[in-house]
Amino acid sequence: MPKHLVVVIGAGVIGLSCAVLLQEAGYAVTIVARDFPGPFETTDPTAKINFTSPWGGAHNRWVPPHPSLPSHLERDHRFSLRTYARMKQLHDAQPGTAGITFLKGIEYLERPGPEYLALSPSGIPASSSSSSSADPLPGLPGFRLLSPSEFPADGRVTWGCEYDTWCVNPMVYCSFLLRRFVRRGGRLLARELQRPEEVFSLSRAELGLPPLPARGGESNSSSSSSSNSRGNDGESVVAAVVNASGTGLVPDPHMTMTRGQTCLVAEDCDATVTRQNADGSWTFCVPRGFDGGTIVGGTKEPGNWDPRPSAEVRAELLRRFAETYPKILGGKAELTVLRDIVGRRPTRDGGPRVEGEVIPGAGFVMHAYGLGGRGYELSWGVAEAVVEAVDKHVQKKEAGARL
Ligand SMILES: Cc1cc2nc3c(=O)[nH]c(=O)nc-3n(C[C@H](O)[C@H](O)[C@H](O)COP(=O)(O)OP(=O)(O)OC[C@H]3O[C@@H](n4cnc5c(N)ncnc54)[C@H](O)[C@@H]3O)c2cc1C
Structure with a gap:
């Protein structure tokens, strides 16, 4: 059975963590991003100012939740505990290379x-x-x-x-995640998008997929049914999009x-x-x-x-x-x-947006943006929540298809 394809928008700490965990959960994953990690020493501070991950510290500082504080801090504290556990595992397994x-x-x-x-x-x-x-x-x-x-x-x-x-050295750590992702078969597309739903219109080639065989059996990369990412039944091959674009790419008053x-x-x-x-x-x-x-x-x-x-x-x-x-x-x-x-x-006022949405005419988008000053601290907790929501969506769709 072919793996389901998930496209992650963003190659900051959140997109990379989601991409790595989705791979581990058995998905085929393509990252689409305007910016990718590179050596900190040569990263242009002005050109890359809207790519936050290079400029983080980045350390874990506990932010204890309390009834007098916004309720999302309880969820975020759980995310930070999960991140701590995974950072410890990664550090112990890769003490000299992970940047932790x-x-x-x-x-x-x-x-x-x-x-x-x-x-x-x-x-x-x-x-x-x-x-x-x-x-x-x-x-x-x-x-x-x-x-x-x-x-x-x-x-x-x-x-x-x-x-x-x-603490992590941000670009050493993010480059480590990127290398791990690529080595395990992850695909990359350098592209600036306007909206998350644009992903559902990318071509199979852009997403790193082979062309579909034309209806007569031959592969035909010039026909629109084989070059866009929809199958012969018109369904997108993209099972889910993860929106880890930092600022969100959707109108969000918060x-x-x-x-x-x-x-x-x-x-x-x-x-x-x-x-x-x-x-x-x-x-x-x-x-x-x-x-x-x-x-x-x-x-x-x-x-x-x-x-x-x-x-x-x-x-x-x-x-x-x-x-x-x-x-x-x-x-x-x-x-x-x-x-x-x-x-x-x-x-993001009210805390990071970690929730799924079905966009009519497009597909399922799992948002994971608005991490503010805590992207590294919460990264693995957010990624686990993303995998759980994508699994749920895919299972629901499969159950629906069997009816
Ligand atoms: C001074 C400073 C200190 C900090 N210290 C800490 C700390 O100690 N600990 C901590 O946990 N956090 C810290 N942070 C916060 C942390 O750096 C951020 O929360 C984190 O980097 C956000 O990661 P992200 O992946 O959500 O966003 P980003 O790193 O901004 O990544 C967004 C990704 O989406 C892509 N993208 C955006 N728009 C588009 C588009 N239109 N089309 C295609 N791709 C797009 C970008 O190219 C990029 O790949 C600090 C931040 C700053 C500025």
């Missing part, structure tokens, strides 16, 4: 919200530990509350914790963009450190590993479309981080700047 590093995550908060204050000694969010759910969230690996003597010296931090976590400025420095760091300041600003570092230096950041600026980095902001980010975690300096006076980074997080 396991290390300590340290958090300092000047004004912690209830979601932090309610964390149990194992890091279980209070909403779950107190619920009667048969499926409580597990504790966070290596979680420990810090004592005040471990806080930064400026005296403004009032709460802190540490846990085991992971989509916004959050600019982020960070700075890549040459120094390594022994932990990924995040500080939430009382004024709402953030001070953090993300060691990229694999000779990639460390990201020091960073800003979160909704609606700011300026692609240029600000020298003043850079100076402030570096100063604040060195004060928070002087260990990164290794006794030197200042950090060694390699590059400023400006990226655009595809943010």
